[in-house]
Amino acid sequence: MPRILMERSGEMEVFARVVQDGGFSAAARNLDITPSAVSKLIARLEARLGARLLVRTTRALTLTEEGEAYHHAALKILQELNDADQQAAGRAVRGRLRINAAVPFGTMFVAPAMPEFIARNPDLIVDLSFTDGIVDLVAEKTDVAIRMGNLPDSGLIARKLGQSRRVVCAAPSYLARREPPVVPADLEHHDCLTFNFRRARPSWPFLVDGREIAQPVTGRIVVNNGETMKQMALAGAGIARVGFFHVADEIATGRLVPLLEEHNPGDLELVHAIYVGGGPLPHRVRAFIEHMISTLNGSPLLG
Template sequence: MDVTGRSGEMTVFATVAEQGSLSAAARALGLTPSAVSRIVARIEARLGVRLLVRTTRALALTAEGQAYLRAARRILADMAEVEEAIADQASPRGRLRVTASLAHGRLYVVPLLGDFTARYPGILVDLNLSDRIVDVLGGQADVAVRFGQLADSPLTARKLGETGRVVVASPGYLARHGTPQVPDDLLGHNCLSFNFRRAEPGWPFREDGRDRALAVTGSIEANNGESLAQLARAGVGIARVGRFAVENDLATGALVPLLEAFNPQDREPLHALFVGGSTTPARVRVFVDFIVERLAARVA
């Protein structure tokens, strides 16, 4: 090893303290005992203090030696952290924990992962698709791709796009139960809803220039829009879901949009949320940059 610089000297001294003897430190470092002794003597001469008390049977640190050891360990750890961070910039690596909603994650995030891991082979993507809110600040994930208005939070947010919502039903359901013409007609229908608390108390509509929330009821509630869309396709009832989740169904006619004249055209933003700052790992930054590049303007 190179022991000509201050960091090399600190490494030698820390090793002597850890090993408990000059000869043991020399073996650990691949140096001769005399070389280790000269380095310790050089440090003591420069500082003008005794760092080690050496006897034939033991080696002990003086008070000044203990202070130097603490400082040396801190400096060496800081240097290692800086070098690791710089190396990480050049070749991001490590486990990246990503969470996204079930439907959007399956339709939009999963198809991007092959290209991402090909570009960054040192990153292992640990993906969790769930409509349950994951605590990024608490360390449960590195990046969360989420719809919804942002609450006050120390998290950093990068906007990926936004989506509207649409009320849908299958042609078969409408043939059996009739097509609602105004929002109040939904009170006589089986409306499939989310089972977690949302910002609006009911399904929002705009009538006569005014916004209102209609409290609907139904036989099934679910924690994700993909399940609601699947139930709607099966003719179980009417659902209000993100338009992105049913684009293909609307295009093929498997689902029919309802009450579009009363659609408030509310838009729900999509963000990538993560802990920002100078200590943000490169694997997080490159992933967020990648999905911003690929997802921006793709959300319906």
Template sequence: MPRILMERSGEMEVFARVVEKSSFSAAARSLDLTPSAVSKLIGRLEGRLGTRLLARTTRALTLTEEGVAYHRAAERILGELNAADQAVATGSARGRIRVNASVPFGTTFVAPSIGRFVADHPNLTVDLSFTDEVVNLLEEKADVAIRVGTLPDSTLKARKLAQSRRVVCAAPDYLKRHGTPQLPADLSKHNCLTFNFRRSRIGWPFRHKRREFEQPVSGNLQVNNGETMRQIVLSGVGIARLGRWHVADAIRSGALVPLLEEFNPDDLELIHAVYLGGGTVPSRVRTFVDYMIETLGRSDVFEPAR
């Protein structure tokens, strides 16, 4: 029977803390150990594994290729151990949860609702980061990210939070100056604003008499994110196609006008929560995801699940 290595989780925790702090001394202070003790533990771990995990210089610590792989596994295992401890000890979510979302979705839906979440879960600390970049959960040490649109293939777990129709829209000022399109073909005469990242469609989709088709569109401006597009459309530059969740308030106030709705194909923009897979989902992640599903389900800007 192989020898049981009782020190494994401790070595993993020390190694993960050294990577997090990028310093033996800083890791030692956070763990209430001496730098020499931390150095010995890392040396013992590398000796047991038979490979170098950290490349050390006088100025910096960097992970080797083997170190990257071991760190990824260590983070997952330590997360599962913490989740198991929490589940057995109290059955409630506790600790810190790091949440990432795009700026428009985060400011519109996550931030306004987070007060009730932290009030309902006093043992949780929420660390929010809003960015329009698609972050790497491991590199950014995020527990869960909320992503809008098509998900690329990955090893991450995903859970659908909500879904929203897309809508073609423009500001009243633009329509006053250029007229209102009555048919999808009329868009060829208009300044249609598009995104500059790669998309599978060559135009905007529409439906007429149960037949779906693509209407080619063009314009003098392209952008890389939905919030910039929303601001530009509000200023009267042209016509855009955005998720209804993103422009619902502007449509309600009359700042934007929905167009060609009788030709809308009702295609959906999906909103998912993604998080690391490979084992039991920590209770803090599961609790937050359940809360967001409940919160978004009460909003009238999202479509019922199909």
């Protein structure tokens, strides 16, 4: 029989810890082994694979192309092993669960879901933080974050919770002052509400003559979160483009009016739960993610 699989999984866990902690010494401290032992394990792993996984300098540690591929695969395998262990162990959910979420999603979905979650897990303390800024999960000691939109490549593990289409809309008070746009190009003559964070798009996508275009938009108000954008739209400050879930009630009651729907490209805003991989996933994190998936399943706002 080839070398025992548990020995290979041990190499994976050490490798993942080195990548997560950014160095051999830090990984050794967290694993409670010596730096030389970490170095030997990584060297043995590279020798077995016949590929260099890490490049070490006096200032930084960098993954090679082979290292990137192996790291992603190792995280998945380690998570599956941890899942099997926890499913068999059936331990209780307890401790403090630190959750970070975007403001609109957090207030509309996470907060209302907490009473039932706490009732089912009485030994758990939930610590909620809602912000549209991107937090560093490790630096902020956050167990799980809920993020909207496309995710950048990283060592974090993502679990999809749902999705929502986007909608362009404005308040009747704004449309009473300004002629409603008929085609996307009309937005050049309108005040469009935009986001000021770096991942924000400088243009909005639309379908024109069967193909997708990027329509540049400008405006005199930029904001840093979806809730403020909705309030600005309701106040008649301009035209907004947001996730449908965020403005569904306002559209249903006529407080906001959808615009250019015939040109809507149908692009989706994905919702993911994000957490740090490379080690055992705490039961409290797993329980929260499963609770949110169950809560959001079938929601007319996320489909």
